[in-house]
Amino acid sequence: MEIAVRYRSFEGEVRRVRHASEACGCDMVFGIYLPPQAADGPVPVLYWLSGLTCTDENFMQKAGAQRLAAELGIAIVCPDTSPRGTELPGEHDSYDLGSGAGFYVNATEAPWSAHYRMYDYVTAELPALVEAEFPVTGKPGISGHSMGGHGALVCHLRNPGRYASVSAFAPICHPSECAWGQKAFTAYLGEARENWKDYDAALLIGEANDPVPILVDQGSDDEFLGDQLKPGALEQACIASHYPLELRMQDGYDHSYYFIASFIGDHLRHHARGFGLI
Amino acid sequence: MEIAVRYRSFEGEVRRVRHASEACGCDMVFGIYLPPQAADGPVPVLYWLSGLTCTDENFMQKAGAQRLAAELGIAIVCPDTSPRGTELPGEHDSYDLGSGAGFYVNATEAPWSAHYRMYDYVTAELPALVEAEFPVTGKPGISGHSMGGHGALVCHLRNPGRYASVSAFAPICHPSECAWGQKAFTAYLGEARENWKDYDAALLIGEANDPVPILVDQGSDDEFLGDQLKPGALEQACIASHYPLELRMQDGYDHSYYFIASFIGDHLRHHARGFGLI
Numbered sequence: 001m002e003i004a005v006r007y008r009s010f011e012g013e014v015r016r017v018r019h020a021s022e023a024c025g026c027d028m029v030f031g032i033y034l035p036p037q038a039a040d041g042p043v044p045v046l047y048w049l050s051g052l053t054c055t056d057e058n059f060m061q062k063a064g065a066q067r068l069a070a071e072l073g074i075a076i077v078c079p080d081t082s083p084r085g086t087e088l089p090g091e092h093d094s095y096d097l098g099s100g101a102g103f104y105v106n107a108t109e110a111p112w113s114a115h116y117r118m119y120d121y122v123t124a125e126l127p128a129l130v131e132a133e134f135p136v137t138g139k140p141g142i143s144g145h146s147m148g149g150h151g152a153l154v155c156h157l158r159n160p161g162r163y164a165s166v167s168a169f170a171p172i173c174h175p176s177e178c179a180w181g182q183k184a185f186t187a188y189l190g191e192a193r194e195n196w197k198d199y200d201a202a203l204l205i206g207e208a209n210d211p212v213p214i215l216v217d218q219g220s221d222d223e224f225l226g227d228q229l230k231p232g233a234l235e236q237a238c239i240a241s242h243y244p245l246e247l248r249m250q251d252g253y254d255h256s257y258y259f260i261a262s263f264i265g266d267h268l269r270h271h272a273r274g275f276g277l278i
Numbered sequence: 279m280e281i282a283v284r285y286r287s288f289e290g291e292v293r294r295v296r297h298a299s300e301a302c303g304c305d306m307v308f309g310i311y312l313p314p315q316a317a318d319g320p321v322p323v324l325y326w327l328s329g330l331t332c333t334d335e336n337f338m339q340k341a342g343a344q345r346l347a348a349e350l351g352i353a354i355v356c357p358d359t360s361p362r363g364t365e366l367p368g369e370h371d372s373y374d375l376g377s378g379a380g381f382y383v384n385a386t387e388a389p390w391s392a393h394y395r396m397y398d399y400v401t402a403e404l405p406a407l408v409e410a411e412f413p414v415t416g417k418p419g420i421s422g423h424s425m426g427g428h429g430a431l432v433c434h435l436r437n438p439g440r441y442a443s444v445s446a447f448a449p450i451c452h453p454s455e456c457a458w459g460q461k462a463f464t465a466y467l468g469e470a471r472e473n474w475k476d477y478d479a480a481l482l483i484g485e486a487n488d489p490v491p492i493l494v495d496q497g498s499d500d501e502f503l504g505d506q507l508k509p510g511a512l513e514q515a516c517i518a519s520h521y522p523l524e525l526r527m528q529d530g531y532d533h534s535y536y537f538i539a540s541f542i543g544d545h546l547r548h549h550a551r552g553f554g555l556i
Contacts, residue, residue: 007532007534007536008528008530008531008537009537009539011540061339061340062340067342221286252286254286258286258338259285261287261345262288265345
């Protein structure tokens with residue numbers, strides 16, 4: 001593990017960390033924000049999963065989360081969105097498959113299965129590394145945006161008891177039934193749709209047995225709302241299963257980090273409640 | 279004037295605006311944040327001048343300023359850092375001269391003098407356009423970072439009575455005596471150093487006759503501190519002239535937007551006091 005760079009931020013520190021990943025079979029870089037309280041002992045940690053085309057840096061640079069994280073005493077970890085430097089055939093040809101588009105699944109299909117094991121990376125390998133190397137407590141929160149919102153929901157729903165708190169911004173709620181999800185799942189998981197349901201939040205809700213309340217914000221002017229994100233499918237599944245979901249439609253907001261920044265404070269407070277900080 | 283894109287942000291709106299610039303002889307793009315209060319009538323406006331390599335977007339995306347600007351009721355205007363699309367010889371060859379590096383001067387030397395008139399643009403043409411087209415009041419504040427901190431100080435010092443409030447992050451305080459400034463001023467203004475002093479804050483302080491208090495934050499771990507920024511020269515000039523300067527050395531901070539984001543709240547409150555809002 002190598003700390004590639006450090007930035008002082010709100011009396012805490014943003015670090016970019018490079019390490020060899022066993023799950024992905026390549027070097028991976030993640031970002032971590034340590035609030036000032038981390039100097040005095042372990043603090044709760046929030047995992048943030050980013051969307052298509054993002055890296056470990058977008059959230060740290062654009063969400064404006066550090067101010068309140070420093071006030072509340074929450075660490076934030078931002079993994080990258082795919083393996084890097086693996087140079088698989090076609091890996092860089094489109095924005096919604098391959099590099100920058102790992103979809104937080106364990107790929108079973110060639111050529112992706114050699115490296116694209118982002119589910120194991122974000123749920124197992126990365127938390128083990130973070131807990132071993134940084135002053136964080138053991139029951140994290142998880143959130144994310146778009147593809148990363150899908151990832152956050154799936155990570156929670158498949159790991160009951162693991163997360164103290166869950167939220168998402170404009171998540172891809174039902175990837176089996178949208179173009180982004182179908183393209184990625186076909187490539188990574190194969191054409192058999194029964195292998196997709198382990199990575200589809202709207203389908204997993206029915207089996208959920210850890211009813212941690214989920215907060216979702218969705219912009220009403222998000223260009224991907226109807227075709228790709230389908231929050232209604234998540235809402236219907238939650239209603240049918242009596243799963244506690246707060247879905248907030250935010251009038252006039254789009255899919256950008258300007259939207260995320262506008263509501264990240266509410267999400268950090270949601271996670272702080274999950275951590276028992278407030 | 280054309281609004282190229284709009285983003286809802288903290289119940290206000292970020293807009294990117296394209297217009298034909300007479301000062302620069304080309305199309306220019308600027309960003310403007312209108313807080314929710316602008317829907318009810320004119321609000322004070324803060325001009326933010328960015329640093330080398332930046333565009334109109336860096337501050338809006340990375341500084342995290344909109345949250346408090348929305349709370350205080352302050353509009354923010356972010357001009358670009360140079361003319362664009364003019365394709366002068368050598369314009370794109372280095373990060374510290376030409377595109378992205380206008381230094382907020384009116385160039386007198388060929389080939390730059392045909393377009394590089396950023397001083398007129400940010401002090402006259404852009405404010406006139408903004409005041410005509412948006413609900414803002416007439417006495418703005420001005421701030422900026424690095425090259426843009428230099429620009430903010432110079433714009434204020436050369437225009438007594440114009441600005442309600444002034445601040446800077448890690449400004450180039452004495453460009454006549456650093457490599458960045460000497461390279462840019464030689465190219466834009468010629469080799470005669472007597473033509474440089476109109477654009478050097480440390481030299482202009484002695485003639486200042488509008489003692490608006492200046493707030494400057496400077497990171498102690500800024501890699502450009504000693505060689506390029508020289509806050510000590512500004513401090514000495516202010517002491518000699520009894521000019522009110524608050525220079526804060528911020529321990530461990532660097533030159534990045536993580537530094538700016540950490541202290542932008544203090545600067546917005548400084549400007550709010552200048553505007554009489556708080």
